[in-house]
Amino acid sequence: MPESVRNFATHFFVTGDPMIYGADAAITLVSLGIVFTLTYFKKWKWLWSEWLTSVDHKKIAIMYLISAILMLFRGGADALLMRTQLAVPNNSFLTAEHYDQIFTTHGTIMIIFMAMPFIFAMFNAVVPLQIGARDVAFPYLNAVSFWLFFFGAMLFNLSFVIGGSPDAGWTSYPPLAGLQFDPGPGENYYLVAVSISGIGSIATGINFMATILKMRAPGMTLMKMPLFTWSVLASCVVILFAFPALTVALALLLIDRIAGAHFFTMLAGGNPMQFINLFWIWGHPEVYIVILPAFGIYSEVVATFSSKKIFGYKSMVASLMAIAVIGYLTWAHHFFTMGASAGVNVFFSISTMCVAIPTGVKVFNWLLTMFRGRIRMTMPLLWTLAFIPNFAIGGATGVWLAGAPADYQFHNSYFLIAHFHQTLIGGVVYGMLAGMYYWWPKMFGFKLKDRFGHWAFWFFNIGFYVCFTPQYILGLMGMQRRMYTYGANMGWTSLNFVSTVGAFLMGIGFLFIAAQIVHSLFNMERDVTGDIWNGRTLEWSLPSPAPHYNFAVIPTVSERDAWWEMKKAGNTSDLLPNAKEIRPIHMPKSSGVPFLMGVAFFVLGFGVVFNWWVIAIVGFVGVVACLIGRSLEEHPDYYVPVDEVVHTEAALGRL
Amino acid sequence: MSIAHSGLQHHVDEPLQTGVPLEFSTEDGATKILGFWLFMVTDVLLFACLFATYVVLYKHIGAGASAAKLFGDDVSGFTAETFILLTSSFTCGLATYEMRHGSHSRLKLWIVITMLLGLSFIGLEVYEFSTFVSHGDTMSTSAFLSAFFTLVGTHGAHVSLGIIWMGLILYQISRRGVNPVTARKLFIVSLYWHFLDVVWVFIFTVVYLTGVM
Structure with a gap:
C-alpha cells in the first residue's frame, strides 16, 4: 500500500480502539443484513414507494419514532460506557479522549437526535387527527424536515467511525471548540449535522403552527382544542423563536473554523461568551420545546384514564403559553459564573424561578383531574404517575440552581447533571413513553402488551433514582461534570458505584421495552374499535390506523373533548361518512425529492466536515436542483376518487 | 353532520373565495402565505442574532481597520446600494400591483427591472467586498470584520437567492400565466x-451610518 494511501486511511478511519473496530463490524453486518433482507423479500420497491417517498404524516411519525428509539439506544449505550468508566476510581476502561467524545455524543444525540424526533413523532402521529385535518399544512415540507433530521443524524453518527467524534461537550463552547484547540473533523461533524437537522426542526415548527392555526375542523375554536395540540402550538412558538439563534451560533463557529474568522477566538478581538449567549438563547428554550409536548401528553393521558375532563383547562393553556414566554428569558442562568453584573444575575434568577409557577399549576391540575376520577391503571398512566414526583424533585432542584449565589457552588457539578437528567428523563422521556404507549394502537393498529411493560417500568424507575440520587450528593461533595476519572481518596467511590448500578438497571428497563415491542408484534392484540382507551378527542373517532386521508368527511366540533361529548350524547354515528356525502379528496402526491434532498444535504455536509469543497459543491448543487425541481412541479397533488374512499370506508365497516 | 368542509385543504385549482386577491383565494394559497410569514419570523431572528453579534464585536478591531476608516473613505458605494435596493422594492410592489390590476406584460417587465436592480446591488456589494479584501481587510483580520462580512454577506446571499427565485417565478408566469398558484408564488417572493x-x-443604519459617524 503506498504510504500516502495508508496515511490517508489512518486519519480518515478511526483506528486503534477495539470498541471502534467492533462498531465497524457491527455497522457493516447490520447494513449487509438490511440489504440482504430487503432483497430476499423483494421489499426495495415497497420501502421506496410506501415509506421513503411518503408525505403522509402518519408514516413520517412512525419513521421519527423508529429513529428516536434507535437513537435512545445509541445515546444510552454512551451513558453506560461513561458510567462503567466512573464506577470505580482510577479506571482505565476509557481513555480521557474517548471519554470526552462519548459525553459529547451522548448529550448531542439525546437532545437533538432522540428528544426532538420523539416529540416530532408525537406531533405527526396525533395533531392532524386531533384537529380533524387530512394532513399537516405542508406535507411535502414535513417530509423534507424528516429527511433533514435523518441525514443529519446519519452524518453525526458517522463521526464515530470516520474522522473521529466531536469532543468539546454537547454545548461545544469555544475557544475549546475552536480550530486552535480542537483541530480535525470531529467538531465540524457536530456543527454541520446539528445545523442540518436544525433546519428541519424550524420547518417542522412552521408547519405545525400553520397546521394548528389554519386547519382545524369547523367549530374547533382555539379554546376547544385538545391540550396536546395546545402544547404543540406552544412548543412551535418556542421553536420559531429559539432555533434561529442556534443556527447562527453554529454557523459562526463553523465560519471561525473553516474560514479563519475571529468571532469566538481569543485573538483579534473575538469573544467566546457571544457563542455561549447565542447557544443558550436556543438551549434553554430547547428544554421547554421538548417538555411542553410531554405536558400535553400527560394532560391527555390523565383525563382519559381518569374518565374526567381535565381540571382547569384554561389555566392549563395559560400556563403552557406562560412557560413558552418565560422560558425564552432565562438563558443566562447557564452561566451565572460568567461575571455579569449582579443586576443581570438577579433578573435571570427571578425569571428562572418564575417558570416554577405555571409548572406548579399544571401539576396541581393533573392531580385534581385524578381526584375522584374513575382511574384505570394503564401503562400510559403509570408513566404519568411516575413523572409527577420525579419532576417535582427536578423542579425543586431547578429552583435551587436558579439562585445565582448558590449556583456558584452548584455550577457544572454533578448536582446540575442530576437535576437536568431528572427533568429531561423524568419529564420528557417519561412523557414520550406515556405518549408512545397511549397512541401506539392508533399508529400501528395494535396494543403494546403490558407483560414486559411493567418490568420495563419498574426497572427504569427504580434504576433512575438509584442512578441519579447519588449524583446530587456527589455534586455537593465537589465532583465536577465531564471528569473522566477520580482518585480513590476523594470519597466518591461508593456513590459512583451505586449510580452505575442504577444506570444499568435503566438499561435493563430499556431492553424490556424492546422485548415488549417484539413480544407485542408477534402476539398481536389488534385494535378493531379504533377507540381502545375510551378516549376523549377526535383521533379516537377514527379506525386504527386511520386511512391515509384520515377523515372521509371532516367532522364539525361543538365542544371540548369532542369525541367524548358525542359518545355521551349518543350521536357518534354522525361522524360516520354517508356514501352520498363523500366527495373526491384532495391529497398531496408522494415524492422522492425530500429524500434526495436529504441525501444532497448529507453530501454537502460531509464535504464541509472534511473541507473537501468539490464534494460540498456537488451536494450543494443537488440541494439547489431539488429546490428548483419542486418549484417547477405543476401538479404536486391529486384527487382520491370517491370509489376508493367508499371502498376503504366500507372495508373498515364505517359505511 | 355538516359537510361544508369536505373538499378540504389542498385545494389548488378551485378558487374558494371571491372578493380577495387571487393569491388568497384558495385555502392552500392563504395557508402557504401564513407559512411564509412564520418563516420570516425565523429569518428576522436570524438577522437579529447576526446584528447582536455585530454590535458586540464592532469595536473589536484587533490590528485591523476600524469601521470609521473602512466605510468613511467612500460613502458613495453603500449610498448607491441603498437607493438601488429601496427602488427595487418599489418596482417589486409595482409588479404585485400589475398582477392584481393591470397587464401581465407590465407585470413581467417590473419583475425584470426588480431583478436587474437586485443584480446591480449585488454587483456593488461584490465590488465593495473585493476592494476591502484587496486592501487586506479580510474576514480573518479581526472580529469586527468577521462580523461585518458575515452580516452583510448573509443579506447579500439572501438577495442573490431572491433574484434566482424571482427568475424561476418569472419563468412560471410566462409559461402558465397568472393563476392562484403563480400569483401566490409571486406574492411570496x-x-x-x-x-x-x-x-x-x-x-x-447599524453598520454603515454608525460606522462613519
Missing part, C-alpha cells in the same frame, strides 16, 4: 424582497 429591504435599512 415579493414579501421576501420587501423583507430584505427592511433588513438593509437596519444594515445601513
